[in-house]
Amino acid sequence: GIQVEQSPPDLILQEGANSTLRCNFSDSVNNLQWFHQNPWGQLINLFYIPSGTKQNGRLSATTVATERYSLLYISSSQTTDSGVYFCAAVMYSGGGADGLTFGKGTHLIIQP
Amino acid sequence: DAGITQSPRHKVTETGTPVTLRCHQTENHRYMYWYRQDPGHGLRLIHYSYGVKDTDKGEVSDGYSVSRSKTEDFLLTLESATSSQTSVYFCAISESWDQPQHFGDGTRLSIL
Numbered sequence: 001g002i003q004v005e006q007s008p009p010d011l012i013l014q015e016g017a018n019s020t021l022r023c024n025f026s027d028s029v030n031n032l033q034w035f036h037q038n039p040w041g042q043l044i045n046l047f048y049i050p051s052g053t054k055q056n057g058r059l060s061a062t063t064v065a066t067e068r069y070s071l072l073y074i075s076s077s078q079t080t081d082s083g084v085y086f087c088a089a090v091m092y093s094g095g096g097a098d099g100l101t102f103g104k105g106t107h108l109i110i111q112p
Numbered sequence: 113d114a115g116i117t118q119s120p121r122h123k124v125t126e127t128g129t130p131v132t133l134r135c136h137q138t139e140n141h142r143y144m145y146w147y148r149q150d151p152g153h154g155l156r157l158i159h160y161s162y163g164v165k166d167t168d169k170g171e172v173s174d175g176y177s178v179s180r181s182k183t184e185d186f187l188l189t190l191e192s193a194t195s196s197q198t199s200v201y202f203c204a205i206s207e208s209w210d211q212p213q214h215f216g217d218g219t220r221l222s223i224l
Contacts, residue, residue: 001171030210041200041218048212086154090210099145099157099170100204100213 002027002091006103013077014111021072021106023087031090032063033100034072038083046072046085077110084108115139116216118203124222131190133219135203137183143206144186145170145213146178148199155202161186162209193223 003026013019025032034046047054047061049070054061058078063070074081084107088100115138125131135144145160147170157170159178167178175197177189190197200220204213 031212033212035215041220043202043215043218045212045214050210088155088213092210099147099160100155102154102156104152104154 002029002089002101004087004089004101004103006085006087006106008106009104010107010109012109012111015077015079017077017110019074019077019108021074021085021087021108023070023072023089023103025068025070025087025089027068027091028065029068029089030092031100032070033088034061034070035086035088036081036083037086037105043086074108079110079112082108082110116203116205116214118201118216118219120219121217122220124224125193126224127194128192131193131221131223133188133201133203133221135186135188135205135216137186137205139205139214140183141205141207142183143209143213144180145204145206146176146186146188147202147204148172149202149218150199158188158201195223197221198223 005024036044049061049063051065058075060073084105086105088102117136119134146158147155149155156172161167161180179187203216206213
């Protein structure tokens with residue numbers, strides 16, 4: 001199955017800083033999503049982005065499918081951005097799709 | 113966010129007892145999924161359903177069974193719970209296998 005790797009595993013920043021989180025995947029994907037898991041454990045959808053670029057406020061994401069990576073940009077970080085950011089992908093294998101394969105996440109801490 | 117309700121939200125039980133977790137959706141989505149989240153492993157797919165009475169296994173299906181008798185409900189059963197099944201369980205839904213998945217708030221299950 002597909003492999004998903006995220007970097008860095010941990011990131012500590014001061015409020016107001018910008019950051020870039022990376023997701024590498026091992027094969028062509030049909031679905032790629034970014035999630036934020038907040039301190040209460042909820043998984044919040046950030047982007048559905050199998051290819052191209054999207055922006056939502058201070059967050060933006062770019063997926064370069066041909067080079068098998070996706071980037072999540074967070075600008076002007078706020079303490080509420082703290083949590084774990086997951087990248088997850090689906091690859092159709094001919095016999096079917098097996099749901100999302102998740103990376104292990106980037107643990108982001110924004111200090112005031 | 114998407115209308116997904118997981119129940120119970122928390123459960124503590126003993127080894128060897130049967131446990132059933134419920135996922136209920138109000139979105140009429142065709143696909144439903146069960147994942148578990150464990151430290152060091154991220155989220156992993158247990159089982160998924162692509163329609164009423166249509167289910168398939170995921171990466172970590174041993175020890176689990178599922179049923180879907182109507183579109184809105186997807187049940188996950190641990191026939192005889194073991195301590196290794198202590199985890200946080202998430203339900204997700206999507207319109208199709210390649211469309212974005214939306215997650216419920218999770219069920220925290222402890223097996224003593």
